Amino acid sequence: xxxxxxxxxxxxxxxxxxxxxxxxxxxxxxxxxxxxxxxxxxxxxxxxxxxxxxxxxxxxxxxxxxxxxxxxxxxxxxxxxxxxxxxxxxxxxxxxxxxxxxxxxxxxxxxxxxxxxxxxxxxxxxxxxxxxxxxxxxxxxxxxxxxxxxxxxxxxxxxxxxxxxxxxxxxxxxxxxxxxxxxxxxxxxxxxxxxxxxxxxxxxxxxxxxxxxxxxxxxxxxxxxxxxxxxxxxxxxxxxxxxxxxxxxxxxxxxxxxxxxxxxxxxxxxxxxxxxxxxxxxxxxxxxxxxxxx
Amino acid sequence: xxxxxxxxxxxxxxxxxxxxxxxxxxxxxxxxxxxxxxxxxxxxxxxxxxxxxxxxxxxxxxxxxxxxxxxxxxxxxxxxxxxxxxxxxxxxxxxxxxxxxxxxxxxxxxxxxxxxxxxxxxxxxxxxxxxxxxxxxxxxxxxxxxxxxxxxxxxxxxxxxxxxxxxxxxxxxxxxxxxxxxxxxxxxx
Numbered sequence: 415x416x417x418x419x420x421x422x423x424x425x426x427x428x429x430x431x432x433x434x435x436x437x438x439x440x441x442x443x444x445x446x447x448x449x450x451x452x453x454x455x456x457x458x459x460x461x462x463x464x465x466x467x468x469x470x471x472x473x474x475x476x477x478x479x480x481x482x483x484x485x486x487x488x489x490x491x492x493x494x495x496x497x498x499x500x501x502x503x504x505x506x507x508x509x510x511x512x513x514x515x516x517x518x519x520x521x522x523x524x525x526x527x528x529x530x531x532x533x534x535x536x537x538x539x540x541x542x543x544x545x546x547x548x549x550x551x552x553x554x555x556x557x558x559x560x561x562x563x564x565x566x567x568x569x570x571x572x573x574x575x576x577x578x579x580x581x582x583x584x585x586x587x588x589x590x591x592x593x594x595x596x597x598x599x600x601x602x603x604x605x606x607x608x609x610x611x612x613x614x615x616x617x618x619x620x621x622x623x624x625x626x627x628x629x630x631x632x633x634x635x636x637x638x639x640x641x642x643x644x645x646x647x648x649x650x651x652x653x654x655x656x657x658x659x660x661x662x663x664x665x666x667x668x669x670x671x672x673x674x675x676x677x678x679x680x681x682x683x684x685x686x687x688x689x690x691x692x693x694x695x696x697x698x699x700x701x702x703x704x705x706x707x708x
Numbered sequence: 709x710x711x712x713x714x715x716x717x718x719x720x721x722x723x724x725x726x727x728x729x730x731x732x733x734x735x736x737x738x739x740x741x742x743x744x745x746x747x748x749x750x751x752x753x754x755x756x757x758x759x760x761x762x763x764x765x766x767x768x769x770x771x772x773x774x775x776x777x778x779x780x781x782x783x784x785x786x787x788x789x790x791x792x793x794x795x796x797x798x799x800x801x802x803x804x805x806x807x808x809x810x811x812x813x814x815x816x817x818x819x820x821x822x823x824x825x826x827x828x829x830x831x832x833x834x835x836x837x838x839x840x841x842x843x844x845x846x847x848x849x850x851x852x853x854x855x856x857x858x859x860x861x862x863x864x865x866x867x868x869x870x871x872x873x874x875x876x877x878x879x880x881x882x883x884x885x886x887x888x889x890x891x892x893x894x895x896x897x
Contacts, residue, residue, distance in 0.1 A: 419823040426839040426878050427818050429719040430753050430786075452761035454717055454754065489798055489812060490755050491840065513818035513840070536819045663765070670716055670762055671738065 416612075416620050424538030424558035427491065427513065428622040431455055431559075431645050435635070435666050436624070438462050438649040441480055442487035448652070451662030455491040455514070457647065458484050463520050463567025464650035464689065467701070473521045475503040481510055493540070498707045499525025508537040514559070516540050517552075519706035520566045520649070529707065532556030542626065544577045544704060546584035546613070547603035551708075553621055554606045560619055562643070563704040564627015567650045569691030571634045573704055574627045578641045581623065588613045627704065630655070630688035632668030632681040639672035654689040661685065709892055712737035712746025714772070716762045718754020718786060722877040730885035740771040748780040748892040751787025753839065753875055756812070759786060760801060773803050780868045780892035781805075782884075788871045789842055796845070806869050807848025814843035824874075828855045828863065835881055836862060836874035844873060868895045 416422075434454025439445040445456045458476045460466075466473045475496050485492050491513035496503040498517055503524070507515050517530050519542050532539040533556035542563035543549035549560045562581070564574030584603070588610060591599060596614060600607040612620050625643030629635050630651040638646060646669050648662075655661040664681040671677030699705070711727050713720045715736035724734035727750070734750075737743050763769045776791065783791050783806075791806040797813065815821070818840055826834045834855060844861045847853065855863035862873045863884075870891060876884040 422837065422878065423821045423823060423839065424818075426837055426875060427821065429722060429878065430755065430839055432717075432719055432721065432754070433715065434717040434755065434758050449757060450761070452717075452758045452765075454758045490757055491818065508819065511817040511819055538818065666758070666762065667765065 420536065421556075421558065425621050427538055428540070428559040431491070431624075432622060433670060434645050435662075435669050436493065436645065436647045437652050437662060438647070439484060439653070440476070442483040444653055444658070445484045445488045445492075447659050448662055449488045449490050451659055452666035453490060453662065454645070455493055456484065456488060457516060458492060458494040458512070459520065462650040462653050463703070464569070464654050465567075466520060467567045475500070475507065475521070478506070478510065481507075481512065485510075485512070495521055496530070497521040498523040499528050499530060501530045504530055504535065504539075508535055512537065514538050514540060517557075518542065519563055519703045523706050529555055540624070542704075542707065543581065545580045545603075546588070547605045548708065549581055549619060549623075550603065550605035550609040550613075553609060553619065557621065559622050559624060561624040561626040561647055562638075564625070564629075565692075565694055566627045566703050568628050568694060569630040569650065569654070569689045570694055571628045571630070571637065572694055574625050574629065574638055575641060577627075577704075578625055578638055578643060581619075582642045585613050585617055585619075589617050629665070630691065632664045632678055632685070635665045636668045636672035636678045639669055645669070650689055656686045661688070709733065709889060709896075710735060710745065710747045711750055712742055712748070713750040713752060714759070714787070716754075716768075717758045718752045719875075719877065720750075720752045723750050723752050723784075726877040726882060726885050730882045730889060732885075732889055740768065743768070743771050743775040746775070746779065747896065748782070748888075749775060751776075751781065751783040751790055752877070753785035753787065756786040756789040757800065759790065773805070776803060776805055780870075780888070780895045782870045782888040784872045784875055784877065785839065785841055788844075788873055791869065791871060793848070794846070806864075806866050806871055807851055808844050808864065808871070809846030810842040810873075811845050812842050813840050815841055824857050826855050826857055826862070829853070832883060834863070834883065835879045836872075836876075837878040838874045841873045865891075
C-alpha cells in the first residue's frame with residue numbers, strides 16, 4: 415500500500431512540509447500574516463480551538479467562502495479541517511481542491527465509531543493520535559501524515575509531550591521484540607500486523623509524524639521537535655497571543671534551529687508571555703478534545 | 709564529497725539519505741559556516757516562501773548566493789524556484805543564478821500532483837514525483853534540457869547547476885544523485 419503512486423504523492427506533500435510550521439487561520443487576513451511569517455502551510459478552520467472551546471456548540475468544517483478566500487490569498491498549501499467520520503465534508507473539501515484535509519478532533523465528531531476511509535480520496539489526510547495503536551489505525555485507513563493530538567486550544571504543551579513520548583517509546587519497544595512476538599503486540603495495540611512489521615524494521619512511522627495541540631511559545635515548538643516531531647502545527651498559540659505576527663515568526667525560527675538553544679533564545683527575545691493557558695488536570699473529561707476518536 | 713543540504717525547511721532529510729546511499733557525505737546546512745564547509749550544495753523541495761523568509765531573517769541570503777555561485781548545486785522543486793532568474797505566480801524574489809523563468813504551483817493544487825515515468829535525452833528511464841511542482845516557462849540560451857514532461861523541461865543544467873522541478877529524492881533510483889556527484893567531481897577537478 416505504501417508503494418502505490420497515489421499514496422507516495424500524498425506522503426510526498428507531507429515530506430515537503432517538514433521542518434516548518436503549519437498555522438491555524440480563520441480568514442484571509444490571518445493567512446497572509448502566517449505566510450509572511452514563514453508558515454509552510456496554513457490550516458483553515460471555523461474558529462481557533464480556544465474559541466471553539468469557549469463558545470461551545472457544534473464546530474463544523476469552515477464555511478466554503480472562507481476557504482476560497484484563504485486559497486486566493488496565499489501561495490503555500492492550504493489545509494482544512496473536516497469532522498471525524500464526516501466523509502461528505504471531506505468530499506466537499508476535496509472538490510474545493512484544498513491541499514490536505516485534517517480529520518480533526520478539534521471539530522465536533524460526526525461519527526463516534528468510524529473514521530473516514532481515506533484511501534478513496536485523491537487529497538491527502540492528516541489525523542491525530544495519542545499513541546502508536548491510534549496512529550497505525552489511521553495510517554491503515556489511509557492517513558498520509560500523523561500528528562499528536564495534544565490538547566488543542568489549551569495553550570498547554572503537556573498532552574502533546576505525553577502523546578509524542580508515548581508514540582516514540584512504543585515504537586522503540588516494538589523494535590526490541592522478536593518478530594514472532596509481534597502478533598500479540600499487534601493485538602494489544604489494536605493495529606494491523608503489517609504496520610507493526612514496518613515499525614519493527616524501521617523504528618519510525620511510514621508517514622511523517624508532526625506535533626500539534628498546545629504549542630504556545632518558540633520553546634514549546636523546539637521541545638516537541640526534540641521529542642521527535644518533524645514539523646509543528648500551531649493553533650490558538652499564534653492568533654490568541656498578544657502579537658500574532660511576532661509569535662508566528664518566532665515559532666518558525668525556533669523550529670528550524672531547535673537544536674540550538676541560543677537561536678531559540680533569539681527567537682524568544684522581546685516576546686511577551688503567550689496565550690492564556692488551561693490546566694488539563696482541572697478540566698472536566700467532557701471538555702477534552704483529545705479523547706474524541708479512537 | 710561533502711554535500712551540504714540546505715536545511716531551512718523542507719525535505720532535506722530525504723536528500724541526505726539519498727546522497728548517503730549514492731556514496732557521498734551529506735550534512736545539513738543551516739548556517740554560513742555549514743555553507744562554507746560544503747563542497748557541493750543541494751537546495752531541496754519545501755515551501756520557497758518559508759525558505760526565503762528565514763534566509764533573509766538569518767542573513768543567509770548573500771552567503772547562499774556566494775556559495776551557489778562557486779560550488780556545484782543540485783536544486784529540486786522549491787530549490788529550482790530559489791535559483792531561477794524570474795519567478796511568477798506569484799512574483800517573488802530569487803537568487804537569479806540560473807537563466808530560467810519558473811511559474812510556481814503550475815499544475816495546480818495537490819490533487820494534481822503525480823508520479824510520471826520519463827525518458828532523458830540520453831534514453832535513460834526516470835521516475836519523476838511531482839508535488840505541487842513549478843513549470844519552467846522560459847529557458848535561457850545557456851541552459852540545456854535533459855528531460856521533458858508533457859513538453860515542458862523538467863530537468864535542466866547550466867554550468868555547475870543541475871535543476872529538477874520534480875523530486876528524485878522521493879524514489880529509490882539514485883541515477884540523478886550519481887549524475888550530480890560525477891558533475892561535481894568534474895567541476896572540482
